[in-house]
Amino acid sequence: MEKVIIVGGGQTAMNAAMSMRQSDFEGSIVIVGEEETLPYERPPLSKEWLKSDVEPNVPLVCRRDILEDRHITFQGGAVVTSISPEKHQIALSSGQLLDYDALLLSTGGRARPLPIEGAEYANCLRTLADARALRAKLHSQPHVTCIGAGVIGLETAATARELGCEVTVIDPAAQPMSRCLTSEGTAFVENIHRSAGVDLRLGVKPVAIRPDDNALLVTCDDGTSVRTGCVIGGIGIVRNTELASAAGLEVRTGIVVDEYGRTSSPDIYAAGDVAEFYFPPAQKHLIRESWRHAQNHGIAVGAAMVGMAQPYSDLQWFWTDQHGVRIEVGGSLDQIDRTYRRETPKGGFILFHFRRGKFVGYTAANARADGRFAEKLLSTNTTPDPQTLEDMQIPLKTLL
Numbered sequence: 001m002e003k004v005i006i007v008g009g010g011q012t013a014m015n016a017a018m019s020m021r022q023s024d025f026e027g028s029i030v031i032v033g034e035e036e037t038l039p040y041e042r043p044p045l046s047k048e049w050l051k052s053d054v055e056p057n058v059p060l061v062c063r064r065d066i067l068e069d070r071h072i073t074f075q076g077g078a079v080v081t082s083i084s085p086e087k088h089q090i091a092l093s094s095g096q097l098l099d100y101d102a103l104l105l106s107t108g109g110r111a112r113p114l115p116i117e118g119a120e121y122a123n124c125l126r127t128l129a130d131a132r133a134l135r136a137k138l139h140s141q142p143h144v145t146c147i148g149a150g151v152i153g154l155e156t157a158a159t160a161r162e163l164g165c166e167v168t169v170i171d172p173a174a175q176p177m178s179r180c181l182t183s184e185g186t187a188f189v190e191n192i193h194r195s196a197g198v199d200l201r202l203g204v205k206p207v208a209i210r211p212d213d214n215a216l217l218v219t220c221d222d223g224t225s226v227r228t229g230c231v232i233g234g235i236g237i238v239r240n241t242e243l244a245s246a247a248g249l250e251v252r253t254g255i256v257v258d259e260y261g262r263t264s265s266p267d268i269y270a271a272g273d274v275a276e277f278y279f280p281p282a283q284k285h286l287i288r289e290s291w292r293h294a295q296n297h298g299i300a301v302g303a304a305m306v307g308m309a310q311p312y313s314d315l316q317w318f319w320t321d322q323h324g325v326r327i328e329v330g331g332s333l334d335q336i337d338r339t340y341r342r343e344t345p346k347g348g349f350i351l352f353h354f355r356r357g358k359f360v361g362y363t364a365a366n367a368r369a370d371g372r373f374a375e376k377l378l379s380t381n382t383t384p385d386p387q388t389l390e391d392m393q394i395p396l397k398t399l400l
């Protein structure tokens with residue numbers, strides 16, 4: 001095999017390319033990305049990047065000189081418009097055709113548009129360009145409204161609050177971050193936002209955004225409305241699967257791949273946010289949208305593409321920063337039936353989640369060391385005695 005092409009210039013792409021070189025692949029690697037910028041990290045875009053008075057540097061995944069040193073070509077500002085699996089060829093919007101021996105699709109996702117009247121007045125936050133537009137507004141508008149109480153909406157709300165804005169968050173769900181936390185976690189998140197002065201309107205559905213003098217008016221299904229300077233739509237992502245579908249690959253919510261990242265078409269792989277991957281520990285396909293998954297799935301699939309296949313079995317892990325609290329979630333939070341809480345000396349806490357007597361996941365708030373310990377327990381498949389977990393006098397490290 002001589003030629004690898006990676007479609008999508010994000011974090012997954014860059015990690016896959018590096019992993020191929022790490023695995024001693026000496027052929028050509030070309031990353032084709034729609035965005036002009038070298039692959040960058042998205043997490044800062046909803047956090048410190050928005051806060052700064054002057055525009056911070058772009059948080060690159062990897063510097064240009066390192067890419068050059070590894071002979072990885074980045075072709076930015078280039079949209080791939082079609083794939084021909086038969087010819088082993090992709091087409092770019094410029095008309096250029098590129099041949100591949102192996103192809104990786106790491107096309108990620110785009111912000112899901114708000115399904116309401118006036119959606120065009122809302123900002124979204126996925127790319128550097130989105131962050132630039134939003135940063136300008138957060139530094140000039142006294143009031144912002146986030147539609148969606150998921151990670152992006154809440155992180156942006158927290159950032160806006162720190163910048164001194166009045167903030168309203170609207171979500172039809174009864175709890176914030178209800179897709180990714182247990183009820184104890186969502187209650188905690190609700191509390192930190194309310195304590196920070198965020199006007200959190202849960203169980204309320206926005207129905208329209210309309211211009212109103214020099215502002216915007218968000219109206220809701222309960223008859224209330226919010227006059228605001230900026231609306232941020234944070235209702236999740238749509239996976240960029242269109243290329244794969246048009247090429248006849250199997251696609252469900254994401255591009256369906258096995259534990260090595262192989263799609264239903266020979267020599268075509270997919271990884272990162274766009275992939276719906278078979279996860280051996282759960283014996284089913286999963287989707288994930290997180291920084292560590294983009295990194296580790298990219299590394300695993302990159303290696304598999306050049307003959308160093310290992311089944312991908314990384315446990316879920318993500319973090320979010322809100323109002324000075326770092327929340328980390330590891331493992332599985334599905335069908336939890338018992339949770340044990342442990343306080344930490346510095347005012348944080350960690351929740352150990354159990355399913356049918358087995359420790360399967362955790363939620364940590366300002367408890368990074370304990371979180372790392374919980375990860376070790378999970379990775380070694382260890383279920384400690386719940387009583388000892390709750391007893392702060394017993395050091396966690398003695399439980400391994």
Ligand SMILES: Cc1cc2nc3c(=O)[nH]c(=O)nc-3n(C[C@H](O)[C@H](O)[C@H](O)COP(=O)(O)OP(=O)(O)OC[C@H]3O[C@@H](n4cnc5c(N)ncnc54)[C@H](O)[C@@H]3O)c2cc1C
Nearest residue numbers: 008010011012034042043080107108109272273289290291
């Ligand atoms: C604002 C923000 C904050 C986040 N914060 C956190 C956090 O705190 N913790 C956490 O765990 N995760 C966080 N994440 C999630 C994490 O950043 C993503 O999971 C990760 O970026 C996914 O990487 P990816 O490379 O798979 O996809 P993406 O980052 O979406 O990259 C895909 C790239 O492919 C390009 N592309 C798509 N189609 C084509 C095409 N046809 N031709 C060429 N190029 C194409 C896109 O333009 C894009 O550049 C955050 C995400 C965002 C947006």
